[in-house]
Amino acid sequence: MPVDHYENFPVASVLLPARLRPPVEAIYAFARGADDVADEGDALPAARLARLADYRQGLAAMGRGEAVADPELGPLFARLAPHVAAHGLPLQLFDDLLDAFSQDVVKKRYADFPELCDYCRRSANPVGRLLLYLYQEASPDNLRRADLICTSLQLINFWQDVGIDWQKDRIYLPQDSMARFGVDEACIAAGEATPAFIALLDFEVQRARAMMREGAPLARALPGRLGWELRLVVQGGLAILDKIEAVGHDVFRHRPVLRKTDWVRLLWRALTY
Incomplete structure (x- = not known):
């Protein structure tokens, strides 16, 4: 992932x-x-x-x-x-x-977090739901938690790719959050991790992490291999958030990615989760 x-x-x-x-x-x-x-x-x-x-x-x-x-x-x-x-x-x-x-x-801009989550509802959540249907595990509670995990994964991808998305004239950071923290498009265009941008991205990282943790119990609830698959996906998403923080939220110069050496640690986390 x-x-x-x-x-x-x-x-x-x-x-x-x-x-x-x-x-x-x-x-x-x-x-x-x-x-x-x-x-x-x-x-x-x-x-x-x-x-x-x-x-x-x-x-x-x-x-x-x-x-x-x-x-x-x-x-x-x-x-x-x-x-x-x-x-x-x-x-x-x-x-x-x-x-x-x-x-x-x-559509290249999103007014607020609910509008962005509505996009994730259609761009990411269907993946988790389809897997639950394949496993015959599509209960209402499982679907809700899968939606939280998938939306979080989509948000994590956005936050690690702020600079890449800008090259496509896309900003997924909610416009109201940008205004709240004093970040404008010129900052993103310049690829500068200013104190304001760092505060903004940290705010969004914490929202994505909270969402992931709320959905994460699904990984323990699902049987067999799907549960193990999901544990790795959850740990991978959380690891990317950790990496964003580790580079001081400067995703312009240091795009966080999972490397081969990370997978041993993630596997251990999945086993002990």
Whole structure:
């Protein structure tokens, strides 16, 4: 964690039961492909939105039990369809992902934390929910805690990538928080970890950590390999927050990442959690 383009997604981890690796890979292929449409390459916004609309049409066709004619998307949906049917995966969760990816094309600023969390509800939370459905563990309390973990993971990714996101003209730091701490866009553009920026990012780090800790009991509640997978994901997210603090919140010059040497420590934390 994170992996490739689509962050925080456990892609067919060795901790997942073999029977669930094909559906997880199919879900990941859907999410990664659509996310790349929104983020990668040099296509204009109108072309990105049009292609994401093709994904929506494919999703609707799959829901009706129809083949998708698009030569690129047809195989993707043909791969996904049997897993959706076999596990009763809600199509709304896939539609939520597409909605978030479309939003990324056109929306570059967030007024406040609730607005940002609403984006995370569609961009990150469906991943955790889909895994719970695959494991037949989608109780209301489990879903609530999974949402907390997934939203926290998305926020953590934002806070480690403030400078990278600026290069895409995106600021995920809530505008009201920026105003409260006296941070303007010029500070982010300059890549300066000023005292005001440090205070702002520390505030957001603590919110993400509190959210992660509130959701973390889910990792102990889930059985078998999924529980172990989630323990590692939770510890990985918390470790990134620790690294942000360790570099003095200067994520412009020191982007926190997990290295091979971190995984032994994270595994120990997961075992003793």
